[in-house]
Amino acid sequence: xxxxxxxxxxxxxxxxxxxxxxxxxxxxxxxxxxxxxxxxxxxxxxxxxxxxxxxxxxxxxxxxxxxxxxxxxxxxxxxxxxxxxxxxxxxxxxxxxxxxxxxxxxxxxxxxxxxxxxxxxxxxxxxxxxxxxxxxxxxxxxxxxxxxxxxxxxxxxxxxxxxxxxxxxxxxxxxxxxxxxxxxxxxxxxxxxxxxxxxxxxxxxxxxxxxxxxxxxxxxxxxxxxxxxxxxxxxxxxxxxxxxxxxxxxxxxxxxxxxxxxxxxxxxxxxxxxxxxxxxxxxxxxxxxxxxxxxxxxxxxxxxxxxxxxxxxxxxxxxxxxxxxxxxxxxxxxxxxxxxxxxxxxxxxxxxxxxxxxxxxxxxxxxxxxxxxxxxxxxxxxxxxxxxxxxxxxxxxxxxxxxxxxxx
Amino acid sequence: xxxxxxxxxxxxxxxxxxxxxxxxxxxxxxxxxxxxxxxxxxxxxxxxxxxxxxxxxxxxxxxxxxxxxxxxxxxxxxxxxxxxxxxxxxxxxxxxxxxxxxxxxxxxxxxxxxxxxxxxxxxxxxxxxxxxxxxxxxxxxxxxxxxxxxxxxxxxxxxxxxxxxxxxxxxxxxxxxxxxxxxxxxxxxxxxxxxxxxxxxxxxxxxxxxxxxxxxxxxxxxxxxxxxxxxxxxxxxxxxxxxxxxxxxxxxxxxxxxxxxxxxx
Ligand code: SF4
Numbered sequence: 196x197x198x199x200x201x202x203x204x205x206x207x208x209x210x211x212x213x214x215x216x217x218x219x220x221x222x223x224x225x226x227x228x229x230x231x232x233x234x235x236x237x238x239x240x241x242x243x244x245x246x247x248x249x250x251x252x253x254x255x256x257x258x259x260x261x262x263x264x265x266x267x268x269x270x271x272x273x274x275x276x277x278x279x280x281x282x283x284x285x286x287x288x289x290x291x292x293x294x295x296x297x298x299x300x301x302x303x304x305x306x307x308x309x310x311x312x313x314x315x316x317x318x319x320x321x322x323x324x325x326x327x328x329x330x331x332x333x334x335x336x337x338x339x340x341x342x343x344x345x346x347x348x349x350x351x352x353x354x355x356x357x358x359x360x361x362x363x364x365x366x367x368x369x370x371x372x373x374x375x376x377x378x379x380x381x382x383x384x385x386x387x388x389x390x391x392x393x394x395x396x397x398x399x400x401x402x403x404x405x406x407x408x409x410x411x412x413x414x415x416x417x418x419x420x421x422x423x424x425x426x427x428x429x430x431x432x433x434x435x436x437x438x439x440x441x442x443x444x445x446x447x448x449x450x451x452x453x454x455x456x457x458x459x460x461x462x463x464x465x466x467x468x469x470x471x472x473x474x475x476x477x478x479x480x481x482x483x484x485x486x487x488x489x490x491x492x493x494x495x496x497x498x499x500x501x502x503x504x505x506x507x508x509x510x511x512x513x514x515x516x517x518x519x520x521x522x523x524x525x526x527x528x529x530x531x532x533x534x535x536x537x538x539x540x541x542x543x544x545x546x547x548x549x550x551x552x553x554x555x556x557x558x559x560x561x562x563x564x565x566x567x568x569x570x571x572x573x574x575x576x577x578x579x580x581x582x583x584x585x586x587x588x589x590x591x592x593x594x595x596x597x598x599x600x601x602x603x
Numbered sequence: 604x605x606x607x608x609x610x611x612x613x614x615x616x617x618x619x620x621x622x623x624x625x626x627x628x629x630x631x632x633x634x635x636x637x638x639x640x641x642x643x644x645x646x647x648x649x650x651x652x653x654x655x656x657x658x659x660x661x662x663x664x665x666x667x668x669x670x671x672x673x674x675x676x677x678x679x680x681x682x683x684x685x686x687x688x689x690x691x692x693x694x695x696x697x698x699x700x701x702x703x704x705x706x707x708x709x710x711x712x713x714x715x716x717x718x719x720x721x722x723x724x725x726x727x728x729x730x731x732x733x734x735x736x737x738x739x740x741x742x743x744x745x746x747x748x749x750x751x752x753x754x755x756x757x758x759x760x761x762x763x764x765x766x767x768x769x770x771x772x773x774x775x776x777x778x779x780x781x782x783x784x785x786x787x788x789x790x791x792x793x794x795x796x797x798x799x800x801x802x803x804x805x806x807x808x809x810x811x812x813x814x815x816x817x818x819x820x821x822x823x824x825x826x827x828x829x830x831x832x833x834x835x836x837x838x839x840x841x842x843x844x845x846x847x848x849x850x851x852x853x854x855x856x857x858x859x860x861x862x863x864x865x866x867x868x
Contacts (some may be wrong), residue, residue: 570731587678588717588734595693599729 200480202473203453205415207439214435215421216303222249223305230312230374233331235324236424237494237516238317239342239363241390241509244428245383246370249309252425253327256308257285258417259299260292261469261579269295270580283323284548284579290330313373315366316341319519321551340369344514346551347521351514359510384502387509390428391500396436397423398496403443404487405536408452410443413463413486414476415453423495454485459600460537463489464529465544465553466578471586478590482597488536490517490528491552518552522559526566533567539600541571542593547583570603572596614670615867616656617859619692620648620679623715623743624825627655628856629665634702634864638663639853648679656685672863676855688866693721693732695858700821700848701727702861707818711810711837711845712854713826715743720814733814739778741809743826748778749802752785753795760799761830767800769793781805807836816841823847823854 221227232248234240236255243250260266266284269291274280276294278287292298298307314328314337325341332339342362345355367378400419404411411419419439426432446452461479463486468475479486497512517528532538541563543555550556560571574592577583612631619626621644629638640659645651652675660667675686676695683689690698692712700710701723710721718735739745750757771793773781781802788798806826820843827834828851838845848854 564731573733591678591691591693592734595691595732598691598694599732602728 200477202414202476202480203451205419205439205442207435207442208418210438211419211421211435214426214431217431218425219300219303219305222251222309223300223307225306231309232370232373233311233314233328235316235320235328235341237320237513237518238315238324239366239509239513241386241428241500241505242363242366242383243315243370245386246367246378247374247376247382248313248370250425251309251311253289253308254285254324255421255425256292256298256300257289257579258467258469260288261285262472263299263302264470264581265292265297265299266470266579267581269297270582280548280580280582282548283321283327284577286323286327287548288579289327293331293334310335311337313337313370314339315370317344317513318342319344319346319513319516321346321549323551338369338373340366342366342513344519346519348514348519349521349523351511355514356507356510359514360506363509364506380505384505386428387500387505388502389430389433390497391502393423393427393432393436394495394497394500396433396440398493398498399440400436400443401488401492401496403440403447404485406447407460407537408450408454408457409460409485409487409536410446410451410453412453412476412479413467413489413492414472414479416489416492417467417472420492420495427495427497452485454480454483456483457485458483459539459597460485460487462487462529462532462536462538462541463491463544464541464555466491466546466549468544468546468576468584469579470581471576471584471589474586475589475593478593482594484597484600486542488532488538490532494518522554522557525554526559526563529563530567533569538569539603540569540596542596543571543573545573545575547575547577548580549578570596570599612669613867614665615860615863616670616673617695617856617861617863618652618655618673618675618677618683618686619695619853619855619859620644620652620675620677620682621692621714621855622678622717625651625655625677625679626853626856627652627659628850628853628860629659629663629670630857630860630864632864634861636850636853636857636860638665639850639856641852644679648682649684652679652683652685672867674859674863674866676859687863690859690862692855693719693734694729695855695862696823697721697723697727697729697858698861699854699858700823702857703848704819704821704846708821709814709816709818710821710823710848711816712823713742713806713810713833714824715747715826718742718810718813720810722814722817725818735809735813738776740776740781741806741813743824745778745781745806745809746802746826746830748782749785749799752782753789753798755795755799758829760803761832763796763799764803764830765832767794767796769797770804771797771801773801773805776809803830803833803836806833807840810837811840816843819843820845821848823851825852828852
């Protein structure tokens with residue numbers, strides 16, 4: 196029984212590779228005029244861009260280390276350096292990469308990640324990002340500052356928003372000092388407006404998957420989201436998603452699905468398994484099952500952004516995210532996703548080094564099945580550390596799950 | 604082999620190539636198990652499958668051409684050239700167990716390298732399933748390791764555990780750590796029967812913490828086929844009687860054969 200499954204790439208992907216290539220080129224160009232700010236993936240990127248920084252996202256580098264499987268050799272170096280195998284494997288991959296002086300960027304004939312002038316985190320996603328950035332802060336003796344957002348937020352209350360907005364504003368003096376430029380409110384508002392435009396388009400891309408058959412899968416989404424992560428607030432991301440959306444609309448018009456003969460639709464909960472993206476995508480194609488939605492790809496949808504209220508709306512956008520919410524709003528969100536995307540079952544990835552973005556440990560799958568009647572499967576694995584992944588068990592779990600869906 | 608082979612007789616075959624052994628089951632048109640065979644899975648699954656089938660049909664004088672459909676399951680399910688279809692072992696254990704006990708049930712299959720809990724509703728439809736975390740705890744591999752540490756043959760364990768009069772406990776999740784605990788017990792002069800019982804209890808704990816039992820408890824797989832006392836302990840821990848499926852070790856292969864028969868219809 197050999198596989199004839201094939202991935203359908205987008206025409207637009209070529210443009211995306213250029214956009215991303217250009218971004219990395221500018222970032223790593225020693226002659227660049229701008230200062231470098233490292234930023235967490237759901238950190239205050241708009242403020243940094245608005246203050247004239249080139250913004251670099253180490254989690255994106257972490258994902259590249261995972262996807263290229265370089266992480267496998269690099270994580271142990273960080274482990275030996277005192278960073279436990281139990282903590283975030285983006286962190287351990289990235290620090291391993293730094294210790295060894297090897298990066299996937301080298302394959303693009305670029306030097307490794309740019310050295311930071313300032314490191315800016317937001318703990319809305321986890322504490323690991325702060326520990327990660329502080330390592331580099333000590334290495335390079337540069338400021339490491341951030342926003343301490345509460346986690347497991349129920350209602351996004353005004354008290355929380357005011358606090359987080361104040362914290363974002365309080366970053367400005369250090370950023371001014373590092374950049375040598377004064378904060379410019381108009382420029383900041385402009386970036387917020389651009390970021391919002393990017394969000395609207397990126398959301399449009401993800402929403403396209405509500406069509407049957409779905410023109411795009413979660414696996415495509417994890418690649419296509421690059422510009423929404425690293426270039427939000429920049430015009431190039433907006434231009435790119437306009438191209439991609441046009442192609443998606445074409446697929447919808449012509450009934451072209453990402454998965455040939457789509458029979459079942461699944462929601463992916465949790466982190467991607469970067470080193471296995473392709474083989475998993477192919478297995479789902481073989482099983483005529485489309486992974487149509489995820490909270491992961493939706494993490495870069497910041498609908499609350501509003502240039503008329505820049506700090507407060509930014510606080511709201513970054514506090515409303517799924518990852519920093521309590522189980523009640525998370526479940527309500529999942530219910531909406533299941534309905535909107537016409538999902539038949541939910542796949543929970545229990546990423547062993549990221550409990551922050553794994554939702555199968557507090558009985559949620561069982562509660563959700565009771566509420567929605569949709570079955571679930573939990574797969575133990577990891578975002579980057581393939582020592583925590585069992586290929587055979589995962590394949591069998593997925594196959595058995597789809598068998599179960601076919602009985603319904 | 605039972606019964607006469609007539610010209611109209613048709614057979615269905617299921618093969619379950621597991622992590623350590625390959626099981627083959629042949630059923631007739633009435634879905635009765637008429638022949639079975641077991642061997643090591645080895646390193647060439649296709650060859651193992653062929654050898655098992657060739658030898659079995661010869662031994663039981665079954666005309667191979669009368670096997671109208673075959674299904675494969677288990678880790679090696681993709682490697683059986685003559686299989687007409689495949690299903691996962693989760694589906695096959697469900698199918699096999701429901702054939703024997705037609706009611707709402709929880710199946711616990713303890714294999715050489717993994718354990719599974721499968722929930723079926725009263726119509727045999729699967730509600731849910733779970734595989735153990737990728738680790739030897741609560742699997743046949745754990746029991747084999749303990750037997751090795753105690754210089755015993757695995758076939759001796761069931762009788763020894765039954766004789767135990769003192770509960771000893773092995774606390775660790777990890778097979779290697781549990782094996783070190785065994786060494787400590789040996790050093791302390793603990794009776795071997797109690798150590799074996801302790802190892803059984805450790806498997807029980809790993810199974811009990813995996814999932815709940817709803818409806819009848821049915822147990823399948825080679826580990827309980829060879830150690831019925833372990834099944835009894837698992838039943839006690841869940842507070843319900845554990846029913847060992849007939850030919851428990853062949854249950855996956857039997858379920859695959861049932862799928863083959865179903866497809867032929
Ligand atoms: S959310 Fe998870 S994967 Fe992301 S940085 Fe934090 S621990 Fe790592």
